[in-house]
Amino acid sequence: MVSEPRGVGRERAVRECDVVVLGGGPAGENAAAYAVAGSDRTATIVEPELVGGECSYWACIPSKVLLHPAAVRGAASALPGVTGLVGDRPLDAAAVLARRDSFIGRPDGSLMPDDSGQVRWARGAGIDVVRGAGRLVGQRTVEVVPAVGDGGATVIEARHAVVLATGSEAALPPTPGLAEARPWTSRDVTAMTEVPGSVAIIGGGVVACEAATWLSALGSEVTMIVRGGALLGGAEPFAGALVADALRQGGPGRKPVRILFGTQAYEAERDAVPAHGPGVPGGAPVTLRVEPSGHGDAGGSAGTVSADEVVVAAGRRPAVRGLGLEAVGLDPRHPPRTDAHMAVPGVAGLYAVGDVTGRAPLTHMGKYQARVCGDVIAARAEGRPVEASRFHADPGHTAVPQVVFTDPQAAWTGLTEARARAAGIDAHSVSVDLGAIAGAALQREGYTGRAQLVVDRARGVLVGATFAGPEVAELLHAATIAVVGEVPLDRLWHAVPAFPTVSEAWLRLLEAAREAGLLAAG
Numbered sequence: 001m002v003s004e005p006r007g008v009g010r011e012r013a014v015r016e017c018d019v020v021v022l023g024g025g026p027a028g029e030n031a032a033a034y035a036v037a038g039s040d041r042t043a044t045i046v047e048p049e050l051v052g053g054e055c056s057y058w059a060c061i062p063s064k065v066l067l068h069p070a071a072v073r074g075a076a077s078a079l080p081g082v083t084g085l086v087g088d089r090p091l092d093a094a095a096v097l098a099r100r101d102s103f104i105g106r107p108d109g110s111l112m113p114d115d116s117g118q119v120r121w122a123r124g125a126g127i128d129v130v131r132g133a134g135r136l137v138g139q140r141t142v143e144v145v146p147a148v149g150d151g152g153a154t155v156i157e158a159r160h161a162v163v164l165a166t167g168s169e170a171a172l173p174p175t176p177g178l179a180e181a182r183p184w185t186s187r188d189v190t191a192m193t194e195v196p197g198s199v200a201i202i203g204g205g206v207v208a209c210e211a212a213t214w215l216s217a218l219g220s221e222v223t224m225i226v227r228g229g230a231l232l233g234g235a236e237p238f239a240g241a242l243v244a245d246a247l248r249q250g251g252p253g254r255k256p257v258r259i260l261f262g263t264q265a266y267e268a269e270r271d272a273v274p275a276h277g278p279g280v281p282g283g284a285p286v287t288l289r290v291e292p293s294g295h296g297d298a299g300g301s302a303g304t305v306s307a308d309e310v311v312v313a314a315g316r317r318p319a320v321r322g323l324g325l326e327a328v329g330l331d332p333r334h335p336p337r338t339d340a341h342m343a344v345p346g347v348a349g350l351y352a353v354g355d356v357t358g359r360a361p362l363t364h365m366g367k368y369q370a371r372v373c374g375d376v377i378a379a380r381a382e383g384r385p386v387e388a389s390r391f392h393a394d395p396g397h398t399a400v401p402q403v404v405f406t407d408p409q410a411a412w413t414g415l416t417e418a419r420a421r422a423a424g425i426d427a428h429s430v431s432v433d434l435g436a437i438a439g440a441a442l443q444r445e446g447y448t449g450r451a452q453l454v455v456d457r458a459r460g461v462l463v464g465a466t467f468a469g470p471e472v473a474e475l476l477h478a479a480t481i482a483v484v485g486e487v488p489l490d491r492l493w494h495a496v497p498a499f500p501t502v503s504e505a506w507l508r509l510l511e512a513a514r515e516a517g518l519l520a521a522g
């Protein structure tokens with residue numbers, strides 16, 4: 001049972017429950033649900049904004065709703081019999097934005113999504129929702145300041161655990177004039193209420209590439225300002241190169257994107273722009289002065305970039321500000337360190353999951369950590385052991401799957417060849433042209449793509465895989481299973497892909513491995 005507030009009076013009401021979760025994003029929701037499942041334990045999610053978090057309303061979901069029409073449009077323009085039906089026509093931007101609004105539950109004329117469905121889910125799962133910002137004030141104790149109104153703070157004491165799941169926030173480079181120009185962040189560009197005529201994007205990572213894809217497909221003139229010499233810096237170079245080629249090339253119904261590699265914005269200028277809601281254009285053009293960044297041998301441009309809107313996509317940082325980490329003896333400037341149980345060492349009953357941990361900032365990884373964390377909390381509450389594998393989240397992230405939903409897509413898991421070598425692995429890679437595979441050629445004319453496996457020669461197992469090409473996302477999980485399961489290549493040889501699917505890439509990759517002597521000889 002959640003106890004009724006006691007000690008209501010002078011300053012703060014105090015209440016108790018079994019598990020308190022700060023943050024109602026995907027990681028927090030899963031930690032709470034797993035911690036109470038099948039028991040009479042009680043959990044409270046503390047959330048100042050929307051239950052469902054960044055992912056549901058301002059990140060994964062709306063971005064994918066905006067991207068899918070671009071991919072379908074791309075396929076349609078490369079498929080005789082269909083191409084003539086769509087011609088050069090652009091996407092119907094109003095319909096795409098309306099579908100995005102329906103996915104994020106944003107009613108007509110409102111800028112704020114409606115999270116009542118997620119709140120209903122939480123309450124149905126036995127989880128209480130308290131609206132407010134939480135912070136640690138002691139071991140297993142948090143203080144909640146209401147999100148709206150001038151009501152007093154509430155203290156919640158957790159009998160078993162407090163879970164930090166406050167996510168991350170967009171990082172803003174310290175470029176003079178940039179903050180004053182009120183740039184769009186990923187929140188705005190996913191929530192945009194209209195499509196700007198022209199956009200400058202600062203960054204060349206995942207957010208930048210995906211946003212450039214949907215903006216150019218919806219009719220914006222896009223310029224990307226990229227510090228380094230490639231897109232998708234953490235990926236195999238061929239994946240970033242394929243995405244860059246496609247963005248630059250544009251296509252029927254899609255504007256070509258200008259990419260300035262090796263270039264940094266050093267000053268932003270814009271007439272005063274009033275504060276505005278998420279996704280509302282600033283209403284005044286912005287000018288960015290750019291210069292070569294000096295990163296590697298990426299070249300670089302000097303001059304100015306003018307656009308109707310500027311999007312900052314320069315990474316994210318864990319949301320630890322104001323979280324009260326110092327109240328339990330932790331450094332408030334850094335994400336809390338977590339062990340394999342997602343517990344914070346040295347602080348009894350404290351756990352952290354999702355982006356706030358500073359581990360891989362991806363929804364599926366946060367949810368994985370949350371499942372482990374919730375199970376550990378439940379087991380410990382019931383006095384059960386937590387030795388089994390499912391109670392340990394892989395701290396080294398043997399295989400973090402990542403899909404970039406551009407067109408073509410880039411998808412990878414495990415280590416790149418360079419990282420494997422840097423880790424001391426006797427790594428050998430094999431790759432194949434996806435366009436030569438019957439299942440891929442059937443998908444669209446001129447299918448262009450590549451797949452690569454990174455093999456640990458000493459152990460005869462995969463340590464990484466990358467796929468780049470249209471709609472390769474669904475190829476990824478087989479690779480993740482092979483890497484996590486440490487399936488010997490000799491055994492993978494017997495996993496026969498169906499004909500004619502793109503999965504036949506696996507057969508071609510294993511043949512390449514066989515030719516390279518990576519399969520057992522005897």
Ligand SMILES: Cc1cc2nc3c(=O)[nH]c(=O)nc-3n(C[C@H](O)[C@H](O)[C@H](O)COP(=O)(O)OP(=O)(O)OC[C@H]3O[C@@H](n4cnc5c(N)ncnc54)[C@H](O)[C@@H]3O)c2cc1C
Binds near residue numbers: 053059060132135
């Ligand atoms: C544009 C974009 C697209 C993305 N697309 C994908 C994708 O396709 N696939 C993917 O896997 N990942 C994607 N991501 C990453 C994904 O959004 C995050 O990894 C995910 O949202 C992290 O989940 P979380 O629960 O840790 O945090 P969040 O979803 O950020 O939720 C944290 C919650 O904590 C709340 N909070 C903050 N401070 C407090 C406090 N003091 N007290 C209580 N609550 C607090 C916040 O209001 C928020 O609701 C994308 C990110 C962006 C920016």
Ligand SMILES: NC(=O)c1ccc[n+]([C@@H]2O[C@H](COP(=O)([O-])OP(=O)(O)OC[C@H]3O[C@@H](n4cnc5c(N)ncnc54)[C@H](O)[C@@H]3O)[C@@H](O)[C@H]2O)c1
Binds near residue numbers: 361
């Ligand atoms: N499809 C998906 O799974 C998906 C989609 C979007 C975001 N995400 C997650 O969100 C995270 C954040 O995405 P992101 O694209 O913001 O970060 P990122 O780390 O992928 O890319 C950041 C980019 O900004 C550049 N940059 C950093 N500091 C800069 C500065 N001061 N000036 C100019 N450029 C600078 C970097 O060089 C890089 O190109 C990603 O790590 C990813 O895990 C996932």
